Amino acid sequence: MNNNNTIDVLDAGHAACPGCGYAIGMKTVLKALGSKAVVVVVPSCAAIIAGPFPNTSLGVPSFHSAFEIAAPTAAGISAALKRQGISDVTVLAFAGDGGTFDIGLQALSGAADRNEDFIYVCLDNEAYMNTGVQVSSSTPMYSWTGTSPNGNTKNKKQIMEIMAAHRIPYAATASIAFPEDLMAKVEKAKTMRGTRFIHLLAPCNTGWKIAPDEAPLVSRLSVESNIFPLYEIFDGLRYEINYQPKRLPVENYLAVQGRFSHILPDQIKAVQTETDRAWAELCAREARTRQLYGDTPVAIDCESGTKEI
């Protein structure tokens, strides 16, 4: 069937659960990416969506790699393309939060350290959903998972700060509920060179215990309640907040999700306090870095991409 909304980037018939936030996220990213691209997928729900052999849902050439090596695989493909003199093809890696925050962190850090030339999209659904909801270092405090039945006891790892510490040219958070913002960020990343990182919150209806139609709604709530603010970091230094949220109470976000159904009033208060603190800090960082660096990009003296061997 003809669909003017997505042109040959993701095919129907993939095996994601009904209402999957990952699929919405991948579709939006691929739409902004366009057809001149190579995509790397690693074990995660993204690999399920990409399809079982001999079928694939992706409309661009893609490569299934191992769990922890999304970043170096993308770096390798990027280098190979350059070696062949092809410079107009973007290489993009999809990895889950497990493959980014936990297992793939070392490989990602290495690639980002060398400022390899690719876009890395972390599809964050805040647990190992593909294997049946086990806790990851991306799981938020108090959230139920199969391995944290009484609620997670640790705060979510601050991956954006880790990536910023690598001083990569571009890092941004994005949400599936803000498709225009997400597409603009992918398009902006496409115009840059070096390691570009997009942290995309993509709810898992099954693992978050929400109804199949609630992924966009819950994503929206995560932004509007400041749990997941939308911002960019340029050159690892200059912060820019992209959306001024309505600052709804975090309870609105927590109450709609079954994974927080056991949460106590004191715990909600604690989440609210932490969210307010993080937001205040983010705003302060934005103000401070703007004062320090202005609106012009910060010049970093390093060459991007793999050098000629």
Place this chain on the structure above:
Amino acid sequence: MSYHKFLDPELIIPISRSSTTAFRTGSWSRIRPVFEEKFSPCSVACPTANNIASAMFKISQGDFDGALAAFLEESPLPGVCGRVCNHNCQSKCNRNDHDSSVRIRTIERSASDHGTAKPVQLTDAGKKLPVAVIGSGPAGLAAAYHLARMGHPVSLLEASERLGGLLAMGIPGYRLPKKVLNHDIERILTLDIKPITNHTVDHEGLEKLLDSHKAVLLATGTWAPTTMGIPGEDLKGIIPGLDFLLDSSIQAQVKGRNVIVIGGGNTAIDASRVAMRNGAATVSILYRPDLDALPDSDDEVCEAEEEGILRIPSHPMEFIGEKGEICSIRCREIVQAEYSNNCISSSKPNIEFKELFPCDVVITAIGQTLVASSLHSSLQQEYGRIVADRQGRTARKGLYVAGDAGPFQATVVDAMASGKRAAVSIHLELTGSMDETSTALLDSGRTFSIMDMFKTGPKRNSDASAKINRYSYLTASETTPQCSPTIAADERVCGFQEVVGGLESKEATAEAGRCFYCGSCIGCDLCATFCPDVSMCQESGKTAYEADPEHCKGCGACAAACVRGVLEMGEEQ
């Protein structure tokens, strides 16, 4: 080093070359999104069923001509309604639960102020079936307009020298400038309508009209004052409200005098404000909360109070005279039960109750009834109106009634709505195409859309208007409505210039942009954007979105994201 020496990758790794579209994931569910455009809550509240959502979207895109055309589909008087309508629509606006309703009436006015459009002919099936319309008030004009759009040659008879009826004579210029009314009337007269002014129809005249025309519509309105039935009503200085509004020589008599207006509706408020503009020393309104109609909208009450008019709830019991002239009114106190019975927020009393109200002039505006003429007395009446059914049909075949003369609500927009229903009923009867669906549409439902009547396919159900979902309020930011410019109270009481101004086109565009466009698909594509299964499609050239039944998993993300309530989940057919 050259690359062709490498192995063909296909020999060492498997490569997927077919698409996943081969997998029929549609079999996972029998629930599918159903696309159905609906009435918006505001359209349902609008007696003439204006396609408000569509007009709003056009104005938000800066298309004032298109918006005016959308209003003209259902209503011939957008300039008039944009100023004097009681805007039921706004009280039903889904935005009320979020911040504040969209100022729909102001937008209708903007469409009329900034846009140009011509009436559209619906059919020419009525070409050889002439119809006469008696009376050119809102009901008569609306009926003539819709009859002419359906092809009927219309004779529009008017007793006075000008068209417009109550709109021309009963609504003062500070609310409805004459040139606005004339502009709307000129547009109506571009259709095949023959206006005959200075023509009074009596009983014999009606018989002649019934012979020479296939049908006659009576829209004469109610022009005779209702009496209060209390002692002293024949004293000098007691003037019926409509007489006061019609005659400028009577108006001039109130200069420097103390005026009391009795009644609570539009005529009472208008009469009091006209008295103020004619230099009355003081003007008070005595209204009986349990009996009197309330004014159509709070705005008017506020404006009157700003101009220094007092509103006092009380019950006149007797007019007391001195040498045959009115000098005071004796009242009894209002019982609490009566007061709480029928009360709107701003109709709070603003002075203490007294038993005796001294005055020089009393204007009674407690309602009107049919004029006792040979035309009316030959027809069956009940409660001071001509007996008719919902479609305006009287006991006599070929004779219809609309507006205040019939048993319909007495507001401008309700009169127009009854004129439209009667026009469609006449058309269907004369062309012999009255069927069950049409009868159901005409007789039931809270509102009646002529465009639905003439469109093919399923008709919208006005009892099932578009609902708003959780996502709408979450995505909408809270905004304040645009304010219309208003002349200061002390300045406006000096003359008859229009009190409330219109919006600039930019402001109107911003105001219309606040609309959720409930029930009307505007092609925002959110359903397709949020479809994880890439199965939401819009066939080229069509407005409807449809889910691909072979791949849609029935998750409902599309319907949850449909801010307009057009998509809802339902069982697969």
